[in-house]
Amino acid sequence: MSLFHIESDRSKYPQPGDDGKLVVDLDSHKYVKLWQGPNHPGVTGNMAIELTLAGDEIVQAKTHVGYLHRGFEKLIERRLFLQGMQTSIRMCVAEPDTNEYVYCQCVEELSGIEIPEMAKWIRTLVLEMSRLQSFLRVVPGQGGTTGLGIGVQWGMYMRELILDRFEELTGGRIYHMYFTPGGVRGLLPQGFKKRMEENLKEIDDFIIRIDDLMYSNAVFKKRTVDVAVINPSWVDKYGIVGPVARSAGFNRDVRKDYPYLIYDQLDFEPKVMNHSDIYNRSRIRWYELQQSVDLIRQIMARMPENGDFKAPTPNVLHWEIPKGEAYVRAESSRGEYGLYMVTDGSTKPRRVNLRGPSYTQAVCLLEDMLVGANIADVHSIMVSLQTCPPEIER
Amino acid sequence: MSLKDILLPFKAWANVAKEPVSLKNPMREGAPRYRGFHKNDIETCIGCGTCEAICENEAIVMVPVEGVAGVETKSGDSGLRPLIDYGRCCWCGLCVDICTTQSLTMSNEHTWVVTDPEELKFIPGVDKKTWDNNELGWKKPAPNYHFYGQERVSMGELHAEERGDSFIEFVKGYSKEQAQLEADRCVECGICTATCPAHMGIPEYIKAVRNNDMEEGLRVLYATNPLPEICGRICTHKCEDVCSVGQQGEALSIRWLKRYIADQIPSEKYHEILDTQNIYKGDKKIALIGAGPASLSAAYYLSLMGHNCTIYEKLEKAGGMMRYGIPSYRLPYDQIDKDINYIESLGVQFVYNTNVDAAKLMELNKTHDVVYIGTGLHLGRSTGIPGSDHEHVFQSIDLLRKITQGEEIMVPEKVVVIGGGNVAMDITRSMVRLQKAKYGKVHVLATSLESEDIMPADREEVVEAREEGAIIDPGWGPKSIEIVDEKIKGLHVYKCLSIFDENRRFSPKFDTEDKKFFEADMVIESIGQGMDISYLSEELKSKLTFDPRGRLTVNKNFQSSLPWLFVGGDMVQGPDVIHGIANGHKAAIGIDYYLNSKK
Numbered sequence: 001m002s003l004f005h006i007e008s009d010r011s012k013y014p015q016p017g018d019d020g021k022l023v024v025d026l027d028s029h030k031y032v033k034l035w036q037g038p039n040h041p042g043v044t045g046n047m048a049i050e051l052t053l054a055g056d057e058i059v060q061a062k063t064h065v066g067y068l069h070r071g072f073e074k075l076i077e078r079r080l081f082l083q084g085m086q087t088s089i090r091m092c093v094a095e096p097d098t099n100e101y102v103y104c105q106c107v108e109e110l111s112g113i114e115i116p117e118m119a120k121w122i123r124t125l126v127l128e129m130s131r132l133q134s135f136l137r138v139v140p141g142q143g144g145t146t147g148l149g150i151g152v153q154w155g156m157y158m159r160e161l162i163l164d165r166f167e168e169l170t171g172g173r174i175y176h177m178y179f180t181p182g183g184v185r186g187l188l189p190q191g192f193k194k195r196m197e198e199n200l201k202e203i204d205d206f207i208i209r210i211d212d213l214m215y216s217n218a219v220f221k222k223r224t225v226d227v228a229v230i231n232p233s234w235v236d237k238y239g240i241v242g243p244v245a246r247s248a249g250f251n252r253d254v255r256k257d258y259p260y261l262i263y264d265q266l267d268f269e270p271k272v273m274n275h276s277d278i279y280n281r282s283r284i285r286w287y288e289l290q291q292s293v294d295l296i297r298q299i300m301a302r303m304p305e306n307g308d309f310k311a312p313t314p315n316v317l318h319w320e321i322p323k324g325e326a327y328v329r330a331e332s333s334r335g336e337y338g339l340y341m342v343t344d345g346s347t348k349p350r351r352v353n354l355r356g357p358s359y360t361q362a363v364c365l366l367e368d369m370l371v372g373a374n375i376a377d378v379h380s381i382m383v384s385l386q387t388c389p390p391e392i393e394r
Numbered sequence: 395m396s397l398k399d400i401l402l403p404f405k406a407w408a409n410v411a412k413e414p415v416s417l418k419n420p421m422r423e424g425a426p427r428y429r430g431f432h433k434n435d436i437e438t439c440i441g442c443g444t445c446e447a448i449c450e451n452e453a454i455v456m457v458p459v460e461g462v463a464g465v466e467t468k469s470g471d472s473g474l475r476p477l478i479d480y481g482r483c484c485w486c487g488l489c490v491d492i493c494t495t496q497s498l499t500m501s502n503e504h505t506w507v508v509t510d511p512e513e514l515k516f517i518p519g520v521d522k523k524t525w526d527n528n529e530l531g532w533k534k535p536a537p538n539y540h541f542y543g544q545e546r547v548s549m550g551e552l553h554a555e556e557r558g559d560s561f562i563e564f565v566k567g568y569s570k571e572q573a574q575l576e577a578d579r580c581v582e583c584g585i586c587t588a589t590c591p592a593h594m595g596i597p598e599y600i601k602a603v604r605n606n607d608m609e610e611g612l613r614v615l616y617a618t619n620p621l622p623e624i625c626g627r628i629c630t631h632k633c634e635d636v637c638s639v640g641q642q643g644e645a646l647s648i649r650w651l652k653r654y655i656a657d658q659i660p661s662e663k664y665h666e667i668l669d670t671q672n673i674y675k676g677d678k679k680i681a682l683i684g685a686g687p688a689s690l691s692a693a694y695y696l697s698l699m700g701h702n703c704t705i706y707e708k709l710e711k712a713g714g715m716m717r718y719g720i721p722s723y724r725l726p727y728d729q730i731d732k733d734i735n736y737i738e739s740l741g742v743q744f745v746y747n748t749n750v751d752a753a754k755l756m757e758l759n760k761t762h763d764v765v766y767i768g769t770g771l772h773l774g775r776s777t778g779i780p781g782s783d784h785e786h787v788f789q790s791i792d793l794l795r796k797i798t799q800g801e802e803i804m805v806p807e808k809v810v811v812i813g814g815g816n817v818a819m820d821i822t823r824s825m826v827r828l829q830k831a832k833y834g835k836v837h838v839l840a841t842s843l844e845s846e847d848i849m850p851a852d853r854e855e856v857v858e859a860r861e862e863g864a865i866i867d868p869g870w871g872p873k874s875i876e877i878v879d880e881k882i883k884g885l886h887v888y889k890c891l892s893i894f895d896e897n898r899r900f901s902p903k904f905d906t907e908d909k910k911f912f913e914a915d916m917v918i919e920s921i922g923q924g925m926d927i928s929y930l931s932e933e934l935k936s937k938l939t940f941d942p943r944g945r946l947t948v949n950k951n952f953q954s955s956l957p958w959l960f961v962g963g964d965m966v967q968g969p970d971v972i973h974g975i976a977n978g979h980k981a982a983i984g985i986d987y988y989l990n991s992k993k
Contacts, residue, residue: 082541083450086486150406157415164425171429171500171532177486185491186535189427213406218399309535315542315578316492317447318604 013054022371024052024060031059036378038067044382045389047362053375061370063363069393076352081107081181082316084349088339089175091354091394094137097130098332099354100179102339105260105328107181110343111313111321118307119183124261125299126169126178127330128292133162134333135289136203138386142282143214145379146223151213158206161199168192183310193300200293207290215283224278228369228381232276238368239360242335244385247284248276254331266298278377278384285386288333320347334358334386356391363392424502429485429532431503432478434519437464438497441472442583442638445489445498448541453482454489462520469589470636480514487532492541494581494638501528543579544643547572549650554861559830563726565627565650570606573654576647577603579639586633586648591967591976594618596633596648603651609667611655616668619975620694620737621687621716623729626653628720630816630852630970656732664736673740676700678989681762683750683929686714687971688768688963690737691978692985697740699986704743706750706758710799715770715964716971718795719817721824752931759958763992764985768963768978771923777812781875782919786882790821790920797824805832806915810885812872813920814842819855821918822864836863839912843890843902845869867912871904875917884913925965951984952977960985 012030014022024031037048046067052060072091076084088103089096101123108115115123136159140151163173168189170178178185214220232248234240245252253270255263271287273280313319321343329338335357344350362385369381424430436459446454456474459465467473476489476498490498498518503525508514519526550566551557557564568576582597590596595614602611615622629649637645665671678701682689685707693703711717713730738744750758758765774789776782786804790813796803805828811818822840829836840859842849846868849856856866870887877883889908895901925945930938939947939955946961948954954961962981963974 079450080448082448082488086450086484086488150409167428168425169427171425171427171487172485175484175486177429185487185539186427209405212402214403216399216402221399308538310539312543313541315581317444317542317581318578318601 013057014059022059026052030054034375038064044362044387047387047389047392049366049370049378049382051370051375051378056375058370058373058375058378061367063367065363065389065392067393068389072394073352073354077349080316080347081111081319081321081349084352085179085181086177088352088354089177090390092332092337092356092388092391093174094388095130095134095332095334096175097126097179098330098337099339100176101127101261101330102328102337102354103341103352104179104181105330106326106339106341107321109326109328110324110341111181111319113182113311113313115183115311116308118187118304118309119311120261121299121303122184122188122309123179124263124266125296125303126166126176126184127261128295128299129162129166131333132203132289132292132296133159133166135285135292136162136206138333138383139282139285139289140210140214142224142278142285142380142383143210143217143220145383146220148214148217148220151210154206154209158199158203161202165192165196165199168195180310182313183308185310187306187309196296196300200296203289203293207286207293211286215279215286221279223377224282224380224384227278227377228373228384230276230365230369234365234368238365240335240365241357242331242333242386243284243288244276244281244357244361245335246270247273247280249274252336254329254336258329260328260330262299265302266295268295268298278380281384285333318347320345321349329355332357334388354391354394356388356394357386358388358391361385362387362389421505424504424530426502426530427532428500428502428504428530429487430501430528431480431506431523431525432476432489432518433499433501433523433526433528433531434476434517435497435499436462436475436519438495439475439519440470440495440497440585440638440641441465441474442494442581442585443472443474443476444492444494444581444583444638445476447582448488448492450486450488451482451484453479453484455479457517459517459520465520469632470585472583472585472588475517475520477515477517480516481511490532491534491539492581493534494583494641496534496642499531499533501525501531503528503531540643542581542639543575544639546644546647547576549647554858554863557723558836558862559827561722561824561827563627564723567657568647568650568654573603573651574606577601577651579643579646580604581639583638585636585638589636590633591973592618592979593976594633594652599655600646600648600651603655608655608658612659612664612667615652615655618979619972620691621733621971621975622652622656623733624687624716624725625972625975626650626656627729628716628725629972632972661732661736665739670698670740673698674700675702675741678702678764679704679762680764680766680985681706681758682766682768683755683758684708684714684767684769684963685712685734685744686768686770686963687716687974688770688978688981689714689766690734691975692766692768692960692962692982693742693978694737694740695979695982696985697737697742699982701986701989702741702743704745704762706745706748706754708747708749709795710746712744712746714768715772715791718798719791719820721794721797721820723823723827724820751929752934755929755934756931763989764958764960766960766962766981766985768961768965768974769926769929770964770974771925771969773924773926774919775922775924777872777919777921779872779874781877781882782917784875784877784882784917786915787875787917787919790817790918791923793821793918794824797828803828804916805829807833807837808884808914809838809916809918810912810914811838811840811918811920812842812885813840813918813922814844814849814851814868815920815922816851816855817923818842818920819851819859821920822866823855823859823862825918826859826862826864830863838863839865839867839914841866841870841872841885841887841912842868843871843893845890867910870910871902873904873909876911882915882917884911885917886911923969949984950980951987952981953984953988957988 017023048064050062140155143151170176338355342351552564586596599614871890873886888904967973
């Protein structure tokens with residue numbers, strides 16, 4: 001290996017100053033400023049990173065957002081409680097159901113509505129399907145960042161299968177708008193479980209194929225193992241959650257720690273690893289992909305066949321919720337995902353604030369992690385954090 | 395890293411032999427629940443606008459649709475239909491879920507290519523689209539899936555056993571919690587307002603109930619109706635018949651909510667709330683004949699406009715048919731007094747026990763600027779069948795008046811009532827009470843030409859009369875009253891086959907083979923009333939015009955062909971209280987206009 005390894009001349013690189021930070025003198029003509037994004041196929045959405053390079057090594061990084069800001073939190077303040085959910089889902093395109101859940105649960109908590117048992121099972125099923133389709137994008141997507149495009153194509157096809165089931169169940173493919181304050185908007189259609197099981201079988205096969213293709217791939221390993229390692233001490237410092245935290249040895253999962261819906265009745269154990277490099281962060285998602293498939297099977301086997309799926313609500317056209325505040329969290333595929341809602345007794349929320357994992361991970365953590373990384377690894381690092389820009393710019 | 399890591403990825407080459415999964419045109423069909431393009435069954439749609447109200451993107455606008463079969467502006471239909479802008483729509487389907495008639499649905503069609511973006515604004519159902527007959531697509535998920543309450547908050551009532559022998563009001567009224575719960579069901583479509591003859595601000599006062607703002611509620615009520623306590627009890631509630639909440643569930647109890655507001659505020663506070671402590675009084679004088687709802691309503695609004703009103707009433711108290719026609723178990727006298735006393739406190743003069751005849755009318759014409767007549771329909775109509783001239787054959791309104799006045803009336807053991815309207819039910823239930831008090835048992839039978847399903851009486855009146863022990867046997871035409879030894883034995887009837895001929899003219903047909911005999915000691919006729927206009931001299935009558943039904947013709951201001959003579963109430967519209975209130979209000983505006991333009 002040492003044959004290919006060329007030790008670079010570190011004297012040309014910036015040296016730490018008195019405060020321990022690198023001193024970058026742009027006037028020295030040793031550095032290059034480069035914008036990665038916002039129109040770049042490698043970034044995870046409409047965001048940009050301003051990079052300062054010395055050679056092909058990054059010495060400074062700055063995250064720039066604002067290309068996607070549509071003021072969703074503000075828009076929800078102008079909407080009735082029933083209407084807010086349709087806006088909240090747009091705060092994360094890749095996995096909108098978690099938004100639906102936290103929004104509806106907030107409204108239900110503040111107005112004291114208990115949803116029917118059937119609705120809890122269906123909500124859990126939809127949340128797991130949502131996690132599954134999210135992982136079907138991001139697991140092979142990690143390979144895509146290193147040039148392994150074929151896995152992405154397989155994954156997209158598998159995701160379409162799940163979207164077909166979403167369409168059948170909810171009436172929509174991407175934005176499902178299937179939860180409603182008080183429950184859900186329908187029962188499972190006839191034959192849904194059978195078709196779902198057929199899709200899950202294909203996904204089982206895909207899981208093995210992607211293991212062979214990516215995780216047993218010399219090139220992929222060379223590009224990801226021991227790259228962009230997250231020091232466990234950073235987890236609390238930066239507020240890292242979800243698979244990224246679990247890969248660094250922290251057994252944190254909202255589904256286990258603060259069980260909601262019917263997660264306490266399901267049989268699963270969060271996967272934990274103790275070395276958070278790109279490879280392990282991707283690998284842990286691959287394990288959780290299998291876990292999601294297993295959870296969907298558990299839910300479909302144990303859920304009741306029939307029952308009420310929506311609790312009665314006050315007239316939605318003038319539904320007033322008393323003064324109060326609530327914070328509801330759920331485990332999205334990216335980690336803890338929370339919604340904070342304040343009501344003032346009127347027909348609209350006074351304030352809605354969304355706390356997604358991307359804000360801290362793509363703004364604070366990424367800026368520090370990129371220092372010292374190779375420019376070719378920037379995409380891989382961003383995807384390994386599973387950044388979702390709309391969630392930063394709500 | 396091992397050799398395995400080099401070789402295993404090449405397994406992906408196996409896919410070369412596989413069929414591609416990409417789909418080619420034509421596009422596949424959407425799922426059966428797919429939220430695709432909108433469809434609207436325009437004949438079922440009533441244009442209530444809840445879709446517009448719930449649309450979070452303001453993609454829906456209600457627009458008038460003219461010249462389309464099945465759409466017209468009429469009672470219970472606003473004549474508007476939703477126009478959807480697909481530049482704003484997010485296909486969430488809330489409009490479908492909340493639709494009061496379930497006319498709005500979505501097809502599973504998802505591809506539509508246009509060259510002109512304006513085409514993406516369209517009125518589903520009116521602008522014909524290829525997906526209009528698509529069966530699949532998003533619909534309301536389940537019959538019990540609702541976004542507003544479907545069931546009426548039940549009204550506390552005295553049980554039939556308790557109320558059967560007493561004239562005490564048996565409807566208890568809503569509590570605060572009940573009223574707010576009921577008011578919450580309103581979708582604020584306003585079809586009720588359009589239908590109400592007085593165009594009361596119904597969604598506004600229901601909103602006041604929700605917000606527990608009774609003062610605002612009272613102001614809304616008095617803007618269009620100066621008799622809320624009365625209307626809150628006995629209105630014929632045309633609003634409830636068209637209530638869009640009633641399309642799938644039970645209509646709102648609009649009448650009881652009105653009563654709730656009026657019941658909450660003591661009469662002493664009315665002046666302050668309605669800002670009527672100091673009313674300017676001008677020099678114009680108006681005489682109103684008959685103290686019924688039309689005259690009271692006209693006098694109220696004329697007083698607010700600064701005119702001096704005097705009401706002349708034949709009987710000893712004001713209220714007209716509301717007091718002397720409607721039994722007190724439905725409308726207690728103290729509630730009539732509450733509304734009328736407030737009108738009186740605005741400076742309206744009442745002259746009781748004064749019968750206006752032809753000479754008096756001409757005298758009033760000389761001493762007043764305008765004369766308004768609202769004498770209503772107080773003459774009972776007779777069936778004219780053999781035996782109907784017997785002394786024990788009565789007119790219902792004569793009996794009802796005597797009950798109010800406290801006079802003794804004949805209460806035999808067996809009574810037959812001919813008629814199927816609300817007045818027939820009033821006398822039936824009054825006789826039930828009198829019989830129960832006198833004999834402890836009930837034998838009152840009411841029969842009508844109309845069959846059960848088309849009886850003109852309110853449904854709840856029929857149901858409550860049966861609860862109280864009366865027999866309602868509709869669908870029979872009276873043939874003759876059998877009299878033996880100067881005493882009534884009963885009523886012979888034929889089965890009634892139809893009431894109207896093909897030209898909608900009254901022409902009942904009977905099956906003379908199908909007979910029945912109702913035993914009775916007394917027969918009460920309640921088949922409608924006529925008006926008594928004997929106070930109009932022949933000279934006046936020759937100057938006035940009448941329509942084919944014998945009603946006085948008036949212009950839109952309720953002014954007759956004599957400029958100084960205005961007419962209102964049951965004589966021109968109705969007959970019911972709310973029409974009288976409405977046309978009294980319009981006449982007041984007309985009189986004010988006439989007085990101001992006369993100068």
